[in-house]
Amino acid sequence: MREALKVATVARADDARAAAEDSLEDYAFRYVPRSFRRWSAGSIGITALGSIAFLADFSIGASIGIEHGTNNAVLGILLASVTIFLVGLPIAYYAARYNLDLDLIARGSGFGYYGSSITTVIFAIFTCIFFALEGAIMAQGIEAATGLPLPVGYLISTIVVIPIVIYGIRALERLQYWTTPLWLALALLPLVWVVVSDPEAVRAFASFTGNSDGGIDLGAIVASAAVCFALTPQLAEQIDVIRAMPPRTRSNVRAWWTSLLFAGPGWVLFSGVKQIIGVFLAVYLLTRTAPDLGIRAAEPVRQFVGLYSALMPEWLAIGLALILVVTAQVKINVTNAYSGSLAWSNVYTRITKTYPGRSVFMYFNLVIALGLMWMDVFSLISFVLSLYANVVMAWLVTIAADIAINKHILRLSPLFPEFRRGMLFDWNPVGLVSVGLASGLSLAAFGGLFGAAVRPFSVLIAIGVALVMTPVMAIVTCGRYYRRRQTDGIASPLLDAEGNPSGERLRCHVTGYTFERPDMLASAERGPRGETQYVSSLALTLDKSNRYVLPAEPAPVRRRMFRRKDDTAAKRFDGGGS
Numbered sequence: 001m002r003e004a005l006k007v008a009t010v011a012r013a014d015d016a017r018a019a020a021e022d023s024l025e026d027y028a029f030r031y032v033p034r035s036f037r038r039w040s041a042g043s044i045g046i047t048a049l050g051s052i053a054f055l056a057d058f059s060i061g062a063s064i065g066i067e068h069g070t071n072n073a074v075l076g077i078l079l080a081s082v083t084i085f086l087v088g089l090p091i092a093y094y095a096a097r098y099n100l101d102l103d104l105i106a107r108g109s110g111f112g113y114y115g116s117s118i119t120t121v122i123f124a125i126f127t128c129i130f131f132a133l134e135g136a137i138m139a140q141g142i143e144a145a146t147g148l149p150l151p152v153g154y155l156i157s158t159i160v161v162i163p164i165v166i167y168g169i170r171a172l173e174r175l176q177y178w179t180t181p182l183w184l185a186l187a188l189l190p191l192v193w194v195v196v197s198d199p200e201a202v203r204a205f206a207s208f209t210g211n212s213d214g215g216i217d218l219g220a221i222v223a224s225a226a227v228c229f230a231l232t233p234q235l236a237e238q239i240d241v242i243r244a245m246p247p248r249t250r251s252n253v254r255a256w257w258t259s260l261l262f263a264g265p266g267w268v269l270f271s272g273v274k275q276i277i278g279v280f281l282a283v284y285l286l287t288r289t290a291p292d293l294g295i296r297a298a299e300p301v302r303q304f305v306g307l308y309s310a311l312m313p314e315w316l317a318i319g320l321a322l323i324l325v326v327t328a329q330v331k332i333n334v335t336n337a338y339s340g341s342l343a344w345s346n347v348y349t350r351i352t353k354t355y356p357g358r359s360v361f362m363y364f365n366l367v368i369a370l371g372l373m374w375m376d377v378f379s380l381i382s383f384v385l386s387l388y389a390n391v392v393m394a395w396l397v398t399i400a401a402d403i404a405i406n407k408h409i410l411r412l413s414p415l416f417p418e419f420r421r422g423m424l425f426d427w428n429p430v431g432l433v434s435v436g437l438a439s440g441l442s443l444a445a446f447g448g449l450f451g452a453a454v455r456p457f458s459v460l461i462a463i464g465v466a467l468v469m470t471p472v473m474a475i476v477t478c479g480r481y482y483r484r485r486q487t488d489g490i491a492s493p494l495l496d497a498e499g500n501p502s503g504e505r506l507r508c509h510v511t512g513y514t515f516e517r518p519d520m521l522a523s524a525e526r527g528p529r530g531e532t533q534y535v536s537s538l539a540l541t542l543d544k545s546n547r548y549v550l551p552a553e554p555a556p557v558r559r560r561m562f563r564r565k566d567d568t569a570a571k572r573f574d575g576g577g578s
Contacts, residue, residue: 031100031501032099036244041259045242047241048242052234053183053327053331059300059381066297069212071214072212076220079221080228080272084232084268087265088232088265089264089400090404096248096256096264098416099501101236101346102239107417107418108413108418109431110413112431115431117351118432119435121343127237127336128368128372131158135369136378138329145322157329161333162337186324190311201283205283205284225459281297304325337365338362344364353542353544398469401470406474414482414483418482420519422540428481428482429477442459502518506520509523509533510523510543511539515538521534523535523548523550525547
């Protein structure tokens with residue numbers, strides 16, 4: 001029996017060591033340490049913004065413009081963009097400040113250690129859907145230029161990202177940096193020329209009514225916004241990059257905030273502009289070059305071929321359109337595949353306590369996306385995104401409300417976003433009830449359960465219910481389900497004098513590797529002479545025995561310490577300029 005226990009312990013340690021080595025490149029399900037974050041704030045911002053070159057924005061804008069007309073579409077895009085920015089700001093700030101991905105933030109922001117797995121699955125599904133949409137656009141470009149059938153193009157658009165994604169964030173940083181100028185030139189210069197040289201095209205855009213009667217209608221505005229809301233999980237992909245932001249100091253504070261605002265929640269400003277351009281391009285095709293094109297005017301390949309054809313020979317227009325499409329779609333789909341692999345590996349590892357490697361889940365993500373392409377998900381883009389938006393907004397508004405209201409106003413949620421196993425309860429009803437109720441009611445409204453008049457407003461129901469229920473549940477539960485412990489057993493501070501996560505390194509007695517202070521806890525297993533040993537959050541994630549997890553603190557102590565420690569933390573955070 002003793003020998004079997006020894007073998008199991010060695011196996012767990014080997015598994016943890018293998019996971020540590022495999023995740024050094026991308027820090028899947030892990031805090032990103034200072035030693036890895038060697039890029040400047042500006043470089044991280046450029047890398048994060050490089051991923052928003054995707055062409056689905058043009059297609060989404062065109063689809064809602066054709067359906068609801070220019071005025072309703074543009075107002076819907078503005079409504080969605082402002083809302084997404086406000087929701088994304090607190091979440092992106094926590095990611096950049098504490099170097100955590102969205103799953104780790106969600107753990108300590110209302111969901112609990114295992115509860116956040118539900119939200120991570122929601123995001124992982126997003127990466128599959130959007131990989132499929134973007135891959136379909138690339139396949140359309142390949143078909144237009146070479147005549148290859150769409151199913152073959154789908155396969156090509158899937159395989160082409162694999163060599164880049166395998167190498168993680170370093171490869172993504174290089175790709176985004178060098179391809180962004182090319183994308184901007186191909187997308188914007190011809191558009192500017194058409195707008196300047198053909199004022200009639202602008203007037204046609206402004207007066208376009210689409211399939212509507214031309215009047216401004218609140219239901220049409222909200223229905224347009226609902227499609228755009230489905231893009232909100234792009235914030236999580238931005239976070240997968242900006243979590244590598246350097247520590248915020250007095251010397252870089254301006255660059256730090258600029259990069260955070262533009263590459264974090266600010267991505268939606270660029271996205272909204274692209275959606276409006278998508279409406280313009282669809283109107284340009286339908287009124288100037290191909291009036292019988294119908295809904296196919298929403299295909300970005302046709303939009304840019306039509307745009308280029310007004311300036312140059314058709315063969316050159318098709319060639320440039322293909323370069324634009326391939327560049328843009330590779331830029332976004334390497335991010336989709338990378339973020340999806342992180343999300344799936346996070347959930348699988350936490351539930352099974354085994355880590356087969358991030359690359360396994362990269363292939364898993366790509367297989368699902370390829371299947372969606374072969375099922376022609378692109379033809380259902382508006383319906384799929386409108387349906388998905390209900391769950392997405394329930395999820396992200398809950399996290400944002402917990403950070404903004406429960407942490408900073410009610411002080412019922414700890415200011416530091418705890419993510420380590422042993423420090424958290426497995427499940428927290430605050431986030432789970434909020435997401436469940438908000439998504440359930442909004443999906444019921446979307447399905448017509450409350451009548452046809454309410455259906456267009458289903459996503460607003462998701463936002464409103466999540467915004468109200470998150471603080472209500474925190475008050476009802478008195479915040480008692482956020483942490484099972486208030487102390488991690490380590491004497492040194494978690495944050496440095498400027499409020500950044502500490503760079504102190506401690507050795508994990510399970511893996512033998514050193515990890516930075518925010519990633520460590522005291523182990524319940526004492527050393528041979530009774531001394532305190534340290535264990536990494538990675539080792540705890542992979543441990544099936546619970547032998548290293550410190551016991552929970554009694555509830556009365558937990559509540560009393562919670563108030564005192566939170567008041568102290570609040571003073572420290574306020575003094576640090578956050």
